[in-house]
Amino acid sequence: MSIEFIPYGHVxxxxxxxxxxxxxGMYASGPKAGQPDLGILFSQRECASAGVLTTNLVRSAPVxxxxxxxxxxxxxxxxxxxxxxxxxxxNAGIAEAEEMAALAARHAGVPPEQFAVCSTxxxxxxLPIDKVRAAIxxxxxxxxxxxxxxxxxxxxxxxxxxxxxxxxxxxxxxxRVGGCCKGxxxxxxxxxxxxxxMTADAAVEPGYLQRLTKKVADATFNMVTVDGDTSCxxxxxxxxxxxxxxxxxxxxxxxASLLEEAFMAVATRLARELARDGEGARHLIAVNVSGAxxxxxxxxxxRTVALSSLVKTAVAGNDPNWGRILVAAGRAGVRLDPAxxxxxLQGVPLFRNGGVVPFDEDDVHGRMKADEVAIDIDLALGDGxxxxxxxxxxxxxxxxxxxxxx
Amino acid sequence: MSIEFIPYGHVxxxxxxxxxxxxxGMYASGPKAGQPDLGILFSQRECASAGVLTTNLVRSAPVxxxxxxxxxxxxxxxxxxxxxxxxxxxNAGIAEAEEMAALAARHAGVPPEQFAVCSTxxxxxxLPIDKVRAAIxxxxxxxxxxxxxxxxxxxxxxxxxxxxxxxxxxxxxxxRVGGCCKGxxxxxxxxxxxxxxMTADAAVEPGYLQRLTKKVADATFNMVTVDGDTSCxxxxxxxxxxxxxxxxxxxxxxxASLLEEAFMAVATRLARELARDGEGARHLIAVNVSGAxxxxxxxxxxRTVALSSLVKTAVAGNDPNWGRILVAAGRAGVRLDPAxxxxxLQGVPLFRNGGVVPFDEDDVHGRMKADEVAIDIDLALGDGxxxxxxxxxxxxxxxxxxxxxx
Numbered sequence: 001m002s003i004e005f006i007p008y009g010h011v012x013x014x015x016x017x018x019x020x021x022x023x024x025g026m027y028a029s030g031p032k033a034g035q036p037d038l039g040i041l042f043s044q045r046e047c048a049s050a051g052v053l054t055t056n057l058v059r060s061a062p063v064x065x066x067x068x069x070x071x072x073x074x075x076x077x078x079x080x081x082x083x084x085x086x087x088x089x090x091n092a093g094i095a096e097a098e099e100m101a102a103l104a105a106r107h108a109g110v111p112p113e114q115f116a117v118c119s120t121x122x123x124x125x126x127l128p129i130d131k132v133r134a135a136i137x138x139x140x141x142x143x144x145x146x147x148x149x150x151x152x153x154x155x156x157x158x159x160x161x162x163x164x165x166x167x168x169x170x171x172x173x174x175x176r177v178g179g180c181c182k183g184x185x186x187x188x189x190x191x192x193x194x195x196x197x198m199t200a201d202a203a204v205e206p207g208y209l210q211r212l213t214k215k216v217a218d219a220t221f222n223m224v225t226v227d228g229d230t231s232c233x234x235x236x237x238x239x240x241x242x243x244x245x246x247x248x249x250x251x252x253x254x255x256a257s258l259l260e261e262a263f264m265a266v267a268t269r270l271a272r273e274l275a276r277d278g279e280g281a282r283h284l285i286a287v288n289v290s291g292a293x294x295x296x297x298x299x300x301x302x303r304t305v306a307l308s309s310l311v312k313t314a315v316a317g318n319d320p321n322w323g324r325i326l327v328a329a330g331r332a333g334v335r336l337d338p339a340x341x342x343x344x345l346q347g348v349p350l351f352r353n354g355g356v357v358p359f360d361e362d363d364v365h366g367r368m369k370a371d372e373v374a375i376d377i378d379l380a381l382g383d384g385x386x387x388x389x390x391x392x393x394x395x396x397x398x399x400x401x402x403x404x405x406x
Numbered sequence: 407m408s409i410e411f412i413p414y415g416h417v418x419x420x421x422x423x424x425x426x427x428x429x430x431g432m433y434a435s436g437p438k439a440g441q442p443d444l445g446i447l448f449s450q451r452e453c454a455s456a457g458v459l460t461t462n463l464v465r466s467a468p469v470x471x472x473x474x475x476x477x478x479x480x481x482x483x484x485x486x487x488x489x490x491x492x493x494x495x496x497n498a499g500i501a502e503a504e505e506m507a508a509l510a511a512r513h514a515g516v517p518p519e520q521f522a523v524c525s526t527x528x529x530x531x532x533l534p535i536d537k538v539r540a541a542i543x544x545x546x547x548x549x550x551x552x553x554x555x556x557x558x559x560x561x562x563x564x565x566x567x568x569x570x571x572x573x574x575x576x577x578x579x580x581x582r583v584g585g586c587c588k589g590x591x592x593x594x595x596x597x598x599x600x601x602x603x604m605t606a607d608a609a610v611e612p613g614y615l616q617r618l619t620k621k622v623a624d625a626t627f628n629m630v631t632v633d634g635d636t637s638c639x640x641x642x643x644x645x646x647x648x649x650x651x652x653x654x655x656x657x658x659x660x661x662a663s664l665l666e667e668a669f670m671a672v673a674t675r676l677a678r679e680l681a682r683d684g685e686g687a688r689h690l691i692a693v694n695v696s697g698a699x700x701x702x703x704x705x706x707x708x709r710t711v712a713l714s715s716l717v718k719t720a721v722a723g724n725d726p727n728w729g730r731i732l733v734a735a736g737r738a739g740v741r742l743d744p745a746x747x748x749x750x751l752q753g754v755p756l757f758r759n760g761g762v763v764p765f766d767e768d769d770v771h772g773r774m775k776a777d778e779v780a781i782d783i784d785l786a787l788g789d790g791x792x793x794x795x796x797x798x799x800x801x802x803x804x805x806x807x808x809x810x811x812x
Contacts, residue, residue, distance in 0.1 A: 058736030058744050089732055089744050090761040123729035124762060227715040228634075230737040309633040309715075313807035323529035326495060330464030331636040338464050338495050355496040356530060394808070395801040401719035402800070 001169045003262050005269070006176070009164025010146030014176040014201035016044045016243030019145035021152035024135035026083025026121065026128070032154070038135050039145075039152035041197055042077035042108045047241035048206040049075035050213035051116070052221075054234035061086045061093030061127075062117045063233060065101060069113055073206035078116040078197060078237050079104030079136075080153050082182070086119035086127035087232050096127040103136045118195050118235050120182065121155055150180035153195055156400070157182050161273040163266050167258055174255070175202035175244040177262040183226070183274040196221055196236045196270060202259060203242030208251040212260060213238045220267035223299065223388045225307045226278035227397070238263075275389035276371075280396030283315050284372045284389065292384030297334035299386040304332035305375065306390030316392035318368040320361060322350035325375060336379055344376040407575045409668050411675070412582070415570025416552030420582040420607035422451050422649030425551035427558035430541035432489025432527065432534075438560070444541050445551075445558035447603055448483035448514045453647035454612040455481035456619035457522070458627075460640035467492045467499030467533075468523045469639060471507060475519055479612030484522040484603060484643050485510030485542075486559050488588070492525035492533035493638050502533040509542045524601050524641050526588065527561055556586035559601055562806070563588050567679040569672050573664055580661075581608035581650040583668040589632070589680040602627055602642045602676060608665060609648025614657040618666060619644045626673035629705065629794040631713045632684035633803070644669075681795035682777075686802030689721050690778045690795065698790030703740035705792040710738035711781060712796030721779050722798035726770040728756040731781055742785055750782040 012019045021039035026032075051070045053063050069075060079100055086093045097119070102112040119127055150160035164178035181196035204212070217236050242248065249255045276284040287306045292298035305311055308328035314321040322343045329336060339354035346367040349357045373392075418425045427445035432438075457476045459469050475481060485506055492499045503525070508518040525533055556566035570584035587602035610618070623642050648654065655661045682690040693712045698704035711717055714734035720727040728749045735742060745760035752773040755763045779798075 056733060056736040057742045058732050087729070088762065089729070089757070091745070092761075123733070228713075230733075232733045232736060307634075309803075310807060313804055316804065317808035319808075323493070323495070326464050327462060327529070327636075327638045330462040330638060336463045339497070351495070355498075356494065392808075393804060395804045397715075398719055398722065398799060398801045398804060401716060402723035402725075402798075 001167070001258060003165050003167050003265055006164045006166050009178055010162040011041060011149060011178045011180040011197050011199050012143055012146035013164035013178040014199045014243070016201055016241045017199045017239070018042050018044060018141040018143055019149035020139040020141045021145065021148040022135050022138045024081060024131045026081055026131065032083065036148060036152040037083045038081045038132065039149035040077060040079045040104050040108065040139050040141060041149050042141055043239050043241040045241045045243055046074065047076055047239050048204050048209045049073055050206070050210040050238045052213055052217045052236045054231060056230045056232050058089060058232050060119060060233040061097040062119050063235065064094055065097045066116045066235065069116060072113070073210065074114060075116050075239065076110050076114045077104065077108055078118060080118040080195065081132065082153050082155050083121040084119055084125060084127050085121050085123045085233055087123040088126050093126050096129040099129055100127065100132050103132060107136050107139065108141065116237055118233065120153065120195055120233055123232065146178065146180065153182045155182065156279070158277055161270055161277065163269040165262050165265050167262050173244065174246060175200060177266050179266045179270050181270045181274060183277050194221065194231060194234045194274065198236070198238045198263065198266060200240040201242065201244035202240055203246060203248040204240040204259065205248055205250045208249070208256070209238060209240055211251065212263060216263045216267045219264060220271040223303065223386065224271045224274045225303055225388065225390045226275065228307050272389050275391050278391035279400045280394040281391030282394055283392040285315055285375065285391060286372060287375045287377065287388045287390065289377050290385045291379040291381055293335045293382040294384045295386065298384035301329055301332045301334045301377065302386045302388035305329055305377065306388040309393055312390065312393035315368065315373050316394050318365050320345050320350060320364040320368060325377065326351060329377060335381060337381070340380040342378040342380070346370070346374055407573070407664060409571050409573050409671055412570045412572050415584055416568040417447060417555060417584045417586040417603050417605050418549055418552035419570035419584040420605045420649070422449055422607055422647045423605045423645070424448050424450060424547040424549055425555035426545045426547045427551065427554040428541050428544045430487060430537045432487055432537065438489065442554060442558040443489045444487045444538065445555040446483060446485045446510050446514065446545050446547060447555050448547055449645050449647040451647045451649055452480065453482055453645050454479055454610050454615045456612070456616040456644045458619055458623045458642045460637060462636045462638050464495060464638050466525060466639040467503040468525050469641065470500055471503045472522045472641065475522060478519070479616065480520060481522050481645065482516050482520045483510065483514055484524060486524040486601065487538065488559050488561050489527040490525055490531060490533050491527050491529045491639055493529040494532050499532050502535040505535055506533065506538050509538060513542050513545065514547065522643055524639065526559065526601055526639055529638065552584065552586065559588045561588065562685070564683055567676055567683065569675040571668050571671050573668050579650065580652060581606060583672050585672045585676050587676045587680060589683050600627065600637060600640045600680065604644045604669065604672060606646040607648065607650035608646055609652060609654040610646035610665065611654055611656045614655070614662070615644060615646055617657065618669060622669045622673045625670060626677040629709065629792065630677045630680045631709055631794065631796045632681065634713050678795050681797050684797035685806045686800040687797030688800055689798040691721055691781065691797060692778060693781045693783065693794045693796065695783050696791045697785040697787055699741045699788040700790045701792065704790035707735055707738045707740045707783065708792045708794035711735055711783065712794040715799055718796065718799035721774065722800050724771050724774040726751050726756060726767060726774060731783065732757060735783060741787060743787070746786040748784040748786070752776070752780055
């Protein structure tokens with residue numbers, strides 16, 4: 001059995017999924033004006049669905065709508081716009097979100113309850129539903145539409161983020177898993193929003209699909225941090241339609257581990273791309289923790305270090321500042337003994353067993369100029385392992401978020 | 407009874423305290439080269455002492471020494487250097503910290519166990535104790551030495567931070583409380599360190615002084631956030647020597663509330679100055695939370711908002727971005743109902759009872775150009791109130807911490 005990335009794979013690479021996008025005119029100016037900003041992703045067959053929504057108590061209107069629809073586990077599509085998060089934070093916006101879902105469902109030919117809805121962009125303003133009404137009929141859904149959908153959901157992302165894998169056995173295709181996402185983008189000084197969509201043409205038991213979705217999100221999207229500001233719109237939606245044939249996969253089946261591995265592969269790639277394209281980022285930072293007392297503590301530690309402003313600025317300056325890494329680790333709220341801990345940067349040990357390891361500073365400084373910077377922390381306490389992905393903190397991040405809107 | 411700030415008051419304004427500083431040569435270059443970098447603060451009388459130390463599990467060597475000495479409650483002084491944090495993070499550095507305390511104690515004429523020791527500056531390097539040995543005898547201790555001490559402990563702080571209050575009753579002086587501190591400074595790309603010292607010439611029962619110290623720290627210094635990176639050296643030391651005369655104040659005495667108020671007044675001023683002088687800061691941000699379910703939740707919420715990168719960059723851009731404030735509040739991990747919450751900026755209501763309040767954006771943008779920006783959040787859930795102090799996130803913060811050391 002093998003799991004392999006499909007070159008240029010995307011969210012409609014799995015069989016039976018179609019997508020499309022159109023310009024609804026959500027952007028009056030800027031690089032996205034006149035570009036697609038409204039897209040639909042749809043399964044041509046009945047399918048199992050699952051999702052994970054933001055844990056923020058302040059939520060955009062679409063989150064309330066999706067929350068009601070996810071438990072049924074039978075969503076077939078999602079409609080998404082960029083340029084406006086439909087997050088007025090009162091009771092407003094809900095009717096608009098529901099209408100947007102209904103318009104997309106009618107266009108696709110399914111009941112409104114089978115559509116999810118997402119919006120991303122500026123907050124504080126109710127979605128201009130008239131633009132959605134006018135634009136939806138113009139969306140053409142096709143197997144080739146995945147990349148258009150991935151572009152439509154971008155805000156200030158510098159590039160679309162998409163991937164797909166094929167799972168084969170003895171040369172025979174078992175199923176495919178695809179996905180796309182958008183990251184922290186500001187179209188206006190406002191908050192980052194993470195939206196991700198994953199598709200599979202395997203048939204999956206709906207209850208298991210939900211547990212799998214949570215597990216995948218915890219190990220991948222939830223391990224990405226750009227600035228620590230959880231959005232009011234964060235959403236991961238997963239669809240599995242069985243178009244590839246084969247038995248319905250349940251949690252107890254041998255095929256479940258293969259399915260999980262395929263989802264993890266796609267989600268990990270998307271998560272890394274989210275971090276790499278963080279606002280103002282010039283480096284992807286991967287913080288690999290091993291030897292933590294538990295998995296939870298490994299994740300907590302990895303996220304804390306990846307989010308540390310002092311670690312992020314050190315990476316921006318290609319500075320092998322192991323002291324900042326260690327001190328960020330010390331405040332992570334996890335069990336840690338500095339006398340046992342080790343820290344490496346780009347594979348070079350800098351601190352080991354409680355003592356500094358002499359190293360060639362110019363050499364490590366040079367190695368840190370790579371696109372990706374790996375920080376390895378071993379606590380030598382237990383079996384907990386985790387990776388978090390972040391990005392460096394540059395003056396561009398400040399410019400993007402501090403320059404007063406005109 | 408009244409509590410009033412003393413113009414130009416400082417850490418040796420209370421009776422019976424002396425201080426002094428000298429240049430030990432900790433800085434080879436930069437603005438502090440040739441400036442005082444080693445200071446002693448000393449009580450000429452026996453006194454009660456208390457302290458609060460960093461909660462970081464990765465700690466500088468002086469923290470280990472102070473941790474052993476604080477429980478006795480009879481410290482009489484502290485010796486402090488800037489330019490080197492004596493934080494090699496192994497077992498190294500402890501002997502140097504102990505010797506530094508012993509040298510200062512001998513110079514002051516008391517047993518070594520009655521001295522605390524603090525170091526702040528670059529990490530990863532053992533303190534050059536030979537420089538301390540040579541410099542200590544040159545320190546002259548005097549009533550006027552408080553400001554010299556406050557300057558000696560600075561790293562890249564742009565100014566000393568000091569204050570004192572007089573507590574009077576019917577025109578008669580009861581006692582004075584003074585203090586000084588240093589904030590987030592980088593002499594080298596490295597971590598921020600908070601050191602604070604407070605003195606009182608009231609007599610205070612030692613056990614109560616420790617509880618008071620913890621209470622004051624929780625409401626003031628622990629509510630300051632510059633970049634979320636808890637240091638390995640954070641230390642607050644408090645001395646109360648009874649030189650003003652009067653009965654020893656115990657927790658049950660009526661004078662205790664007066665003492666607490668005086669300590670809170672000085673510590674609050676110092677905490678605000680720490681935030682105002684945060685690295686690269688152009689605005690002090692005060693986040694005032696009311697109506698939280700509990701005091702703990704109010705503090706948690708205030709700190710979360712003050713630390714939010716998106717709120718900090720919005721303040722840097724004078725941007726009345728109430729959406730970012732609300733969304734940061736939503737992820738604070740405290741009980742919150744957006745339909746009840748209100749947000750004001752510089753006293754102008756922007757969001758109330760779950761809805762946007764129309765406001766003059768240019769007006770609020772203009773008001774945000776003030777040195778200090780007040781964010782008021784009312785959750786309308788309970789009686790929890792708290793204030794956190796932070797600063798805006800500017801490109802200067804990134805420059806200070808990302809520019810590779812040469």
